[in-house]
Every structure is written in structure tokens, then in C-alpha cells.
Amino acid sequence: MENKGKYYITTAIAYASGKPHIGNTYEIIMADSIARYKRLLGYDVRFQTGTDEHGQKIEEKARNAGMTPKAFVDKQAGEIKRIFDLMNTSYDKFIRTTDDYHEKEVQKIFKKLYDQGDIYKSEYEGWYCTPCESFWTESQLVDGKCPTCGAEVHKEKEESYFFKLSKYQKQLEEYIETHPEFIQPESRKNEMLNNFIRPGLQDLCVSRTSFKWGIPVDFDDKHVVYVWIDALSNYITGLGYHLDGKNDELYEKFWPADLHLIGKDIVRFHTIYWPIMLMAIGEPLPKQVFGHPWMLVGEDKISKSKGNAIYADDLVDFFGVDAVRYYVLHEMPFAQDGTITWELMIERINSDLANVFGNLVNRTVAMTNKYFDGRLNRNFKEEPLDQELKEFALQTVRTVDEKMDQLRVGDSLEAILELFRRCNKYIDETAPWTLAKDEEQKDRLNTVLYNLLEGIRFGTVLLAPFMPETTEKVFAQLNTQETSYDSLTAFGAYECNKVTEKPEVLFARLDPEKTLKEIHEKLDQGKVKIEHKPEIEFPEFDKVEMVVGKVIECKKHLDADKILVFNVDFAYEQRQILSGVAEFYKPEELVGRKVIAVMNLKPRKIRGLDSNGMLLSAVKEENGKEKLELLTSEMEIGSIVC
Ligand code: ME8
Numbered sequence: 001m002e003n004k005g006k007y008y009i010t011t012a013i014a015y016a017s018g019k020p021h022i023g024n025t026y027e028i029i030m031a032d033s034i035a036r037y038k039r040l041l042g043y044d045v046r047f048q049t050g051t052d053e054h055g056q057k058i059e060e061k062a063r064n065a066g067m068t069p070k071a072f073v074d075k076q077a078g079e080i081k082r083i084f085d086l087m088n089t090s091y092d093k094f095i096r097t098t099d100d101y102h103e104k105e106v107q108k109i110f111k112k113l114y115d116q117g118d119i120y121k122s123e124y125e126g127w128y129c130t131p132c133e134s135f136w137t138e139s140q141l142v143d144g145k146c147p148t149c150g151a152e153v154h155k156e157k158e159e160s161y162f163f164k165l166s167k168y169q170k171q172l173e174e175y176i177e178t179h180p181e182f183i184q185p186e187s188r189k190n191e192m193l194n195n196f197i198r199p200g201l202q203d204l205c206v207s208r209t210s211f212k213w214g215i216p217v218d219f220d221d222k223h224v225v226y227v228w229i230d231a232l233s234n235y236i237t238g239l240g241y242h243l244d245g246k247n248d249e250l251y252e253k254f255w256p257a258d259l260h261l262i263g264k265d266i267v268r269f270h271t272i273y274w275p276i277m278l279m280a281i282g283e284p285l286p287k288q289v290f291g292h293p294w295m296l297v298g299e300d301k302i303s304k305s306k307g308n309a310i311y312a313d314d315l316v317d318f319f320g321v322d323a324v325r326y327y328v329l330h331e332m333p334f335a336q337d338g339t340i341t342w343e344l345m346i347e348r349i350n351s352d353l354a355n356v357f358g359n360l361v362n363r364t365v366a367m368t369n370k371y372f373d374g375r376l377n378r379n380f381k382e383e384p385l386d387q388e389l390k391e392f393a394l395q396t397v398r399t400v401d402e403k404m405d406q407l408r409v410g411d412s413l414e415a416i417l418e419l420f421r422r423c424n425k426y427i428d429e430t431a432p433w434t435l436a437k438d439e440e441q442k443d444r445l446n447t448v449l450y451n452l453l454e455g456i457r458f459g460t461v462l463l464a465p466f467m468p469e470t471t472e473k474v475f476a477q478l479n480t481q482e483t484s485y486d487s488l489t490a491f492g493a494y495e496c497n498k499v500t501e502k503p504e505v506l507f508a509r510l511d512p513e514k515t516l517k518e519i520h521e522k523l524d525q526g527k528v529k530i531e532h533k534p535e536i537e538f539p540e541f542d543k544v545e546m547v548v549g550k551v552i553e554c555k556k557h558l559d560a561d562k563i564l565v566f567n568v569d570f571a572y573e574q575r576q577i578l579s580g581v582a583e584f585y586k587p588e589e590l591v592g593r594k595v596i597a598v599m600n601l602k603p604r605k606i607r608g609l610d611s612n613g614m615l616l617s618a619v620k621e622e623n624g625k626e627k628l629e630l631l632t633s634e635m636e637i638g639s640i641v642c
Helices: 022-041 056-064 069-086 100-115 165-178 186-197 227-232 249-254 264-281 312-319 321-331 342-372 384-405 409-430 439-463 468-478 512-524
Strands: 006-011 044-052 093-096 119-129 134-136 154-163 259-263 289-292 295-297 338-340 546-557 560-569 574-579 594-598 604-606 609-611 617-622 625-630
Touching: 006 022, 006 249, 022 044, 022 069, 022 259, 022 289, 022 295, 022 312, 022 321, 022 409, 044 069, 044 227, 044 249, 056 069, 069 093, 069 312, 100 119, 100 154, 100 227, 100 264, 154 264, 165 186, 165 264, 186 264, 227 264, 259 264, 264 289, 312 321, 312 342, 312 512, 321 338, 321 342, 321 409, 321 468, 338 342, 342 409, 342 439, 342 468, 342 512, 384 409, 384 439, 409 439, 439 468, 546 574, 560 594, 574 609
Parallel strands: 006 044, 006 259, 044 093, 259 289, 295 338
Antiparallel strands: 119 134, 119 154, 546 560, 546 594, 560 574, 604 609, 617 625
């Protein structure tokens, strides 16, 4: 096969803060289908993904989980990789931003930008959104909240390093204008130019002192590098980029990237900060950044806290890997958000995979067995009707190519499905069961079944990047070695080998009601049923006084193993409070932590020590063990909880 050249594709690196939901997972499946398609065409592909492991959010989550940040991200990265592997994604490299070579290179990049005057030290005051790790100005807030995710923001002031984005503004604007393919889809390009670049770029705060879990600025170690500078660099460090030495061969071969595939929410980082970083270090810009739409559950954003999140491994348990791949790739539109629900998934499997594709393969293989003992011969008797099917198959190859070139993955899959539909129609038009009744029509029947097997082979070769396991099964059923893209140049490469005697059903039809019931039963397992207490009126609830405080001392109770003795500062007073959390925390890790206390609970003595209030915690039983977390708040101490 002709070598078409190199192709470097990357996904966003996932935050190692929790299990990726099906929306995050969709992105790597889409990237995988593109990577596999390019390989099929003969490109030398490099496909990189990984995890984004630094930042305040992760530091906090680790603290809440009672783990060190490194132990926490090790666990999360393992889980993310497990899901990516489960989905049969063929990445070549899984980078972690805690990888040693990455951290060192980021420090060098930061230092170079500082030395050449692109980064300078100053002071910053702004509204900070922890989930997004972003500062906002007053005017950027929407209803006083983060304009990206809607979370509460808080004021932060810190000595910081700043990156002079403004210096590169003109150069970036010109680049985007003269490279129309750089930001895709088009709508996102206009959004970047009109909303961010043309109004003027503000210098970007690129270091933090308010937390520790980041790559230290090596010449000023009070600061850690802003997580986006760290994360974006993965695309070059993962290839072996060396700022002050010889780059690895991989870098020389694969950079610049052909495609950064990312979600629509982070286009700004990839089309403003990232190109400017590259311009500043004198490296070429990626050829394309594609901001894919989001997957919703029904009409809602996927959110763990809303409890509507759907996970790839649960979907796979019920439908198998390829059905899930098919659904997310086929259902996600090019630019508008797409949707997933368990109901839609079942519908789609039944209509497309069981009725159209699976049924076609099964019927055709079964008829080949029944009428020809599984092996056709080359005695063809062609009719004009056949020409239409052949033309359709060849046209499908061109359509898929055109659509994949525009990254319209869903449209490509739809085109392949159309070919299978056309084959099913051909069965209706030719009625093989009628031909079989007439011995004179033997050659005609042979031709019809050949055209069907060849039509299936065409569709299946094209389907390989999207549903790799199923494709292998179909090739095995057809017993064909003709699986290359080159075998699609003309209709007729199928070898007439003996097909499988007893073909396995590729996709069984699902009974929607029964399947949904099973799904809900399984998903509800392990969910604790809450025993509700009797209703109360608000004035009754309002009698409880709850205040945010900060632990200034914490030690073990010498006469009670389970109890910790806290001294908590509430701004206007300090109090001793006892709490039965010794099993879950070491006293020293709680010092400095904000807590929520019930202030007007009657004081009581526990083994000789007074407790003047109660600390709130969340508790749950998991696998027969109790889990507990002391509740916290980001608000100033002395704030009332209501
Ligand atoms: O943004 N549907 O990581 P992340 C489709 N670490 N895609 C979705 C989605 C949804 N419902 N929700 C999220 C980050 N995504 C950074 C990236 S890159 C140098 C750093 C996409 O774990 C999201 O847009 O929050 C992003 O592209 C990817 O999932 C990972 O998101």
C-alpha cells in the first residue's frame, strides 16, 4: 500500500479528577475512529491521549479522599486508561502530566518565556473558579458566577507571573485569517475571533501560589505553573520535544500535529494560548483544532452531581463495545450537541445494528450455506439491476472519504449504513428464495449472493475504523482476506471462499422494556435506599445554627479511640468540639481545613472533655464499610450555613 505520509492526532488530556463519563469517552472513541481510518488509508499515524493531573481541584479532591495528590492521580489515571482500553482505542501514547520528562520540559518552556521577556512577574486580583482553574474579571462573570461552568467564584489576590498574550495578538489573528482550516467547525473560529481575539487579549496569569500541586516554577518555587500551560505542552513533550537539546525522532517526524480533537468548551485554550505558546518558543502551529460538540443526557448536561451521568463500562455491560462505539459516533452531530439515553441506545441498536446490518449479514451467509453449501462459484449471470448496487458500493467509498476528510464521522457511518440498507433492498428486488426454486436460475442466484457478499465486504472494510471487533467477525464469517482499503477500488475482489457454516448473530434484537428493567435493576444495585425522616416545617429547621469555621488544632482524645478533639475558629470565637472521626482522618491533616459546625447543639461531655457543638459530615456505607467525609465550605469563616 502506498504510504500517504504522517498523521498526528491528539485528544484533550482528561482531568484525573474522577471517572470519565460517556461524554469524555466519546472524544477518544471519535479520535480512535479517525486514527484507524487514516491507518486504513495508508497513513503513518501517531495517536496520543492521556491525563491532566495537576491543579487545585485535584489537590482538593485528593485531600477529601484522604490521599496524597500523587496516589490520587495514580488511581484516577488507572481508571481512565481502563475505560479507554475497554473501548478498544488504539492510542500509541498515554501521557501523564506527572511524567518526569514532561514536568522537566514544562519548566524549561516557562523559563525560556521568562528569559525572553514574554513572561513577567506582577500581582493579580480576580475572581477564581476552582473547577475551571480560571481567573475571571468582574465583567466576565455571568450573574456573579463562572461564565464557563456556572460555579461559584471567589476573590483571589496573588503575586503571579503573566504571559504577554497581547504581544502575539496580531500574529495570531493573521494566522487564523489566512488558515481557514485551523479552527473547525467554522462557527467556533468566528467565536474566537470576534469574542476573544479582536476585542484584545489580556495578559494571562500563568502561575499560582495558593496551592502546591503543580509543576514548580524552578527559579521561584513559591509558584507552580498554571495548569493550562502545563497541560497544553503535553502535545509536544509526548513526542520528545527538547527545548534546549536535540528533539527525539518522533517529534521531528510528527510535529506539527495534524489534528487536536477537543471539546467545544476548551477551544479558547487551544486556539489562543496554545498557538501563542508555540509562536513564543518558535515551533510550528498545529494544522487543525476541531472543537466537537457535547453529548447531553436527554436535554441535560452530563453531571455527576445531578446523578444523570452514564458511563461507558455500564453501557458496554449491556450492549458490547462496538454497539457503544457505533452509537456515540453515529449519533453525535458535527456541530450541534448530541444526546444519549438508555432508551435511544436500545432503539438505535435495534433499528441499525440488528435489523439492517446484522440481519443482512446473517441472511446472506445463511442463504449461501443453504443454496451453495457455503461456497459460491464464479459463474456469474449479470443483470442491469446489479450495476446499481455496484455503483452504490463504489460511491459509498467516495462519500466516506469525503466525509471523513471533513471529520463528519456520523455522516460517514450513515453512508455505510445506507450501503447495507441498499443491500437489503437488493435482496427484496432479487428475491433469492424464488430464484432458488428454479434450477435454471442457479447462476443468477449465485450472482445475487456474490453481489451481496461483496456489498457486505465493501461496507465492512469501511466500517473497520468504527467497529473493529465486529468487522473482524464479519470477515471471519465471509472467510475473506480482502480487507484492505485498496481492495475497494473495484467491485469484485471477494474470493468466493467457503463462508462460516453457523454464523453467530452479530447484534441480537433487544426487548426495550425487558432491557430497560434489567438496566435499572443493575444500576440501582449498590445505591443505598434512604430512609426518610418525617417532614418538618421550615421554622423547625431554622432553629439549627450552622457556621463555617477553620480547624486550628486537632488531636486525639486520650480516653476515646474514635474521637478527635478540635479547636475551631469561627472568626468571632473559638470553640472546642469533639467528633467521632478518628477512624477516617489523622489529626494533623485536618489542621487548616474549613468545617461546618452546628453551634447551638446542647454542649455535652465525652469522657471528660466538653464538646460545644457538632461538626457536619456525610456518611455512607460501601461494601459493608462505613465511609465518612467532614463537610467543608470555601466561604470565609464565620459564614452562616442555611
Ligand atoms: O478539559 N460531551 O479535561 P476534561 C463531549 N484537562 N465531550 C465532553 C463532555 C461532554 N458532555 N464533557 C467534557 C479538560 N467533554 C482538560 C483538557 S487539554 C490540554 C486539557 C470533553 O476531563 C471536554 O471538552 O474536563 C474535553 O475535550 C474532554 O472531554 C476532557 O475533559
